[in-house]
Amino acid sequence: MRLRFVLALAFAGSAAAQQGPKPAAADTAAHKVPPGPGAVALPNADPFPSTYKPFPSKTTLIKNATILTAAGPRIVGGSILLKDGKIAAIGTNVAAPADAVVIDGTGKFVTPGLIDTHSHLGVYSAPGVEANSDGNEAVRPNTAYVWAEHSVWPQDPQFPRNLAGGITTLQVLPGSANLFGGRSVVLKVVPARSVQGMKFPGAKYGLKMACGENPKRVYGNRGGPQTRMGNVAGYRQAWIDAEAYRRAWDKYLADPSKGDPPRRDLGLETLAEVLRGNILVHNHCYRADEMMQMIDIAHEFGYKIRSFHHGVEAYKIADVLAKEGIAGSLWADWGGFKMEALDGIDANLALFDKAGGRAITHSDDPSGSQRLNQETAKGMAAGHAIGIDISEDEAIKWNTINPAWALGLDDKIGSLETGKNADVVLWSADPFSVYAHADKVWIDGAMLYDRSDPKQQWRTDFELGFVGFTGGTN
Amino acid sequence: MRTARMALLGTLVAAAAIALPAQTIAITGGTVYPVSGPAIKNGTVLIRNGKVAAVGANVAIPADAKKVDATGKWVTPGFINSTSVLGLVDVGFGGGSNESSAKGTDDVSASFQPWLAYNPLNVLIPAAREQGITGVVIWPNGNLVGGQGAFVDLFPGSLPDVLVKAPVGMAVDFEEDRDAGVQARGELIGKLAGLLEETRAYMANKAAYTAGKTRAFDYGRANLEAMIPVVTGRLPMVMSVNRAADIEEALRFAREQKVRVILYGASEGWMVAGKIAAAKVPVLTGAMNNIPRDFTELNSRQENAALLRKAGVTVVLVGNAGGGDEENFNVRNVRFEAGNAVGYGMTWDDALAAVTTNAAQVFGVADKVGALKVGMEGNVVVWDGDPFEFATRAVHVYVRGVEYTQPSRKDLLTERYKNLPPDYFKN
Numbered sequence: 001m002r003l004r005f006v007l008a009l010a011f012a013g014s015a016a017a018q019q020g021p022k023p024a025a026a027d028t029a030a031h032k033v034p035p036g037p038g039a040v041a042l043p044n045a046d047p048f049p050s051t052y053k054p055f056p057s058k059t060t061l062i063k064n065a066t067i068l069t070a071a072g073p074r075i076v077g078g079s080i081l082l083k084d085g086k087i088a089a090i091g092t093n094v095a096a097p098a099d100a101v102v103i104d105g106t107g108k109f110v111t112p113g114l115i116d117t118h119s120h121l122g123v124y125s126a127p128g129v130e131a132n133s134d135g136n137e138a139v140r141p142n143t144a145y146v147w148a149e150h151s152v153w154p155q156d157p158q159f160p161r162n163l164a165g166g167i168t169t170l171q172v173l174p175g176s177a178n179l180f181g182g183r184s185v186v187l188k189v190v191p192a193r194s195v196q197g198m199k200f201p202g203a204k205y206g207l208k209m210a211c212g213e214n215p216k217r218v219y220g221n222r223g224g225p226q227t228r229m230g231n232v233a234g235y236r237q238a239w240i241d242a243e244a245y246r247r248a249w250d251k252y253l254a255d256p257s258k259g260d261p262p263r264r265d266l267g268l269e270t271l272a273e274v275l276r277g278n279i280l281v282h283n284h285c286y287r288a289d290e291m292m293q294m295i296d297i298a299h300e301f302g303y304k305i306r307s308f309h310h311g312v313e314a315y316k317i318a319d320v321l322a323k324e325g326i327a328g329s330l331w332a333d334w335g336g337f338k339m340e341a342l343d344g345i346d347a348n349l350a351l352f353d354k355a356g357g358r359a360i361t362h363s364d365d366p367s368g369s370q371r372l373n374q375e376t377a378k379g380m381a382a383g384h385a386i387g388i389d390i391s392e393d394e395a396i397k398w399n400t401i402n403p404a405w406a407l408g409l410d411d412k413i414g415s416l417e418t419g420k421n422a423d424v425v426l427w428s429a430d431p432f433s434v435y436a437h438a439d440k441v442w443i444d445g446a447m448l449y450d451r452s453d454p455k456q457q458w459r460t461d462f463e464l465g466f467v468g469f470t471g472g473t474n
Numbered sequence: 475m476r477t478a479r480m481a482l483l484g485t486l487v488a489a490a491a492i493a494l495p496a497q498t499i500a501i502t503g504g505t506v507y508p509v510s511g512p513a514i515k516n517g518t519v520l521i522r523n524g525k526v527a528a529v530g531a532n533v534a535i536p537a538d539a540k541k542v543d544a545t546g547k548w549v550t551p552g553f554i555n556s557t558s559v560l561g562l563v564d565v566g567f568g569g570g571s572n573e574s575s576a577k578g579t580d581d582v583s584a585s586f587q588p589w590l591a592y593n594p595l596n597v598l599i600p601a602a603r604e605q606g607i608t609g610v611v612i613w614p615n616g617n618l619v620g621g622q623g624a625f626v627d628l629f630p631g632s633l634p635d636v637l638v639k640a641p642v643g644m645a646v647d648f649e650e651d652r653d654a655g656v657q658a659r660g661e662l663i664g665k666l667a668g669l670l671e672e673t674r675a676y677m678a679n680k681a682a683y684t685a686g687k688t689r690a691f692d693y694g695r696a697n698l699e700a701m702i703p704v705v706t707g708r709l710p711m712v713m714s715v716n717r718a719a720d721i722e723e724a725l726r727f728a729r730e731q732k733v734r735v736i737l738y739g740a741s742e743g744w745m746v747a748g749k750i751a752a753a754k755v756p757v758l759t760g761a762m763n764n765i766p767r768d769f770t771e772l773n774s775r776q777e778n779a780a781l782l783r784k785a786g787v788t789v790v791l792v793g794n795a796g797g798g799d800e801e802n803f804n805v806r807n808v809r810f811e812a813g814n815a816v817g818y819g820m821t822w823d824d825a826l827a828a829v830t831t832n833a834a835q836v837f838g839v840a841d842k843v844g845a846l847k848v849g850m851e852g853n854v855v856v857w858d859g860d861p862f863e864f865a866t867r868a869v870h871v872y873v874r875g876v877e878y879t880q881p882s883r884k885d886l887l888t889e890r891y892k893n894l895p896p897d898y899f900k901n
Contacts (some may be wrong), residue, residue: 336803377864434813
């Protein structure tokens with residue numbers, strides 16, 4: 001029998017395999033000139049610029065719903081007005097403009113669009129044939145020079161399934177075979193002809209790093225690293241090189257008249273941008289002790305880790321992570337599948353939240369990503385079971401404003417507040433019930449998914465002719 | 475002091491290995507879902523000598539019974555996870571023991587009985603049981619014919635005690651050519667037919683085989699012996715298969731070969747649901763698989779389980795969405811497959827049957843487990859709400875009439891790190 005636990009991505013095995021605090025000041029500056037170099041100007045900071053344009057939208061009022069805002073207590077009998085791509089008003093007494101489409105939300109729930117900080121959609125597309133395995137450049141332990149967006153296939157049929165699950169923003173990461181996997185990309189879950197058409201305008205890049213078993217397994221017989229100490233030596237040497245590179249470039253840029261520019265190096269360019277605070281570090285790491293070592297490395301070289309990913313032992317050091325201002329992109333209940341995942345517990349998210357950490361429900365899985373609300377519901381229940389009273393108003397943050405912060409986008413998305421992007425989900429019931437569905441999903445005020453209308457259900461090129469039914473209606 | 479604690483812990487572990495005496499237990503006041511009949515409001519379940527002794531609205535409670543107040547709660551049979559490797563795998567990858575796959579000969583390991591390595595003290599068992607799983611079916615992994623499955627009740631005891639039935643089926647891969655050591659589906663089917671033919675030839679000429687007077691066989695005696703119950707129709711083949719056309723071929727194969735089959739996966743089963751129902755072939759499938767993750771699963775959809783049921787197929791819900799390890803670490807999550815099945819069109823009662831009595835029926839143990847009927851094993855769960863909801867917890871779990879309260883390893887870790895920094899001597 002072929003049992004189904006594939007583990008492809010958590011493993012990120014071989015190349016072919018499937019395998020707190022306020023944002024730093026640099027954030028604000030970077031949002032103005034994104035993504036990129038802030039104070040300095042590299043040769044071309046944004047060679048693959050976003051071409052995303054919001055889809056046509058109608059002024060829409062959803063009324064009489066229970067609204068989980070992720071910015072405070074729920075609004076019962078609430079209304080929310082979406083206009084010109086933004087949230088124009090929210091409250092219990094919102095008047096509908098004459099031209100507004102009015103949707104009765106009686107008995108239903110409204111939340112911000114959900115955000116997944118850990119996706120491999122488009123880089124490990126479906127069907128999972130070898131030709132679609134584009135997530136791990138497992139040729140050497142440091143591939144900081146690759147960019148995930150160059151692997152993303154916009155016609156991956158997994159994208160519309162995510163949208164139907166109420167997911168509106170994804171961070172697509174390279175896999176975890178390498179110490180430095182490369183740049184991530186933040187996407188809106190929208191149909192487009194190119195990845196540039198999906199790129200979230202203004203989003204910073206992320207850098208994928210990986211601890212522990214994966215790099216040492218993949219390279220153990222290929223020149224190393226073969227051990228965890230080899231892993232750490234690999235990170236430190238790369239940061240030493242990156243710091244020298246950054247100094248050379250910053251010196252040149254301070255006065256370009258004084259000579260030729262240094263020779264560009266794609267990998268060091270990415271690492272130097274981390275040192276300048278312009279790229280956010282997303283670090284795959286399971287064990288508490290290894291996370292502590294990664295924190296010391298970050299201190300040694302003067303960069304910040306934005307979020308640990310997987311962190312099945314985050315609960316053991318939740319106090320430290322909260323103090324360091326490092327978010328935890330965590331599973332609700334995965335664990336046990338390898339030694340470094342052995343100590344996974346169901347209350348990880350809840351304990352992390354209770355300690356003051358920014359808890360994030362992440363997926364690393366195309367199935368789990370469609371049901372981030374269900375995963376959060378599990379984590380909340382596990383908290384309740386040990387006496388941690390996580391309210392739904394708090395838990396919704398694990399899917400919305402906390403991941404928005406991890407991506408440096410919390411000023412644009414992740415909560416339902418006037419002026420923010422109108423990324424909104426209307427749920428058939430309490431989204432933490434197993435029986436709830438996303439009924440309608442809006443991105444920048446445009447309704448891009450309607451469960452009751454097959455014409456409002458995006459089908460990728462791949463599905464045409466191949467797939468007779470995409471699911472969603474019943 | 476430390477030594478004393480260590481000793482205490484040792485006692486705990488040792489105690490877990492000894493079957494506890496079953497008390498007489500009366501679970502009263504809850505809504506009882508016996509599965510074999512309609513729900514009973516304010517019902518009583520009486521367990522005596524490890525078996526269900528009475529179920530109903532008016533049950534006389536013996537004076538010696540331990541009363542468990544289930545007012546406001548839901549009482550069901552223990553849930554069953556039908557596609558598991560629980561007790562066979564300590565750590566799936568990168569170390570630890572994994573006793574779930576055999577080497578085999580020419581991709582056939584029909585004689586493989588993975589339960590011979592079943593460890594009733596595997597640390598993942600309490601984590602499954604404390605959230606309402608009282609029985610699992612454990613299977614081998616890999617190969618064209620992977621080996622035999624066994625139905626196990628989740629309590630600490632010796633193998634003969636915990637086995638409900640073995641074997642319950644023969645695992646056959648009808649789809650993954652690589653696992654079968656072939657390159658094409660047609661080649662795979664031919665290879666499987668060849669094995670069945672050889673088994674029949676062997677069965678008819680055992681004496682000649684022993685005397686070395688038969689033609690050369692591709693497969694050894696152990697594998698051929700193991701296949702005899704399959705060709706005689708006593709043991710079903712559990713066939714992994716997903717594409718609609720391949721499902722039809724599997725049904726045809728079963729008819730022609732006169733073997734019993736159970737389909738596993740069946741992502742596109744909804745497209746041929748009527749044919750599956752007409753063949754009276756049961757299906758093991760999940761409710762959260764909607765990704766065309768292979769060219770054989772292009773038409774996967776979440777309504778699959780509900781549509782199969784609607785067509786009259788006996789559906790057993792299992793975890794097969796691809797992530798989250800519902801086969802080992804997260805065995806208990808099969809109840810959320812049931813919830814999602816309801817979300818996508820199955821009736822609640824059908825979903826409950828799909829994680830209880832249907833599994834028992836399909837594997838031939840419906841007289842023992844999967845429902846609350848007099849004489850059946852006292853495998854009972856008391857839930858504090860709808861068992862398919864995330865917010866619900868199992869508050870009492872009985873296996874053969876015994877409530878095991880031993881904390882899981884997860885519980886112990888949680889207790890140790892609930893308050894930081896941890897006190898390594900206290901917890």
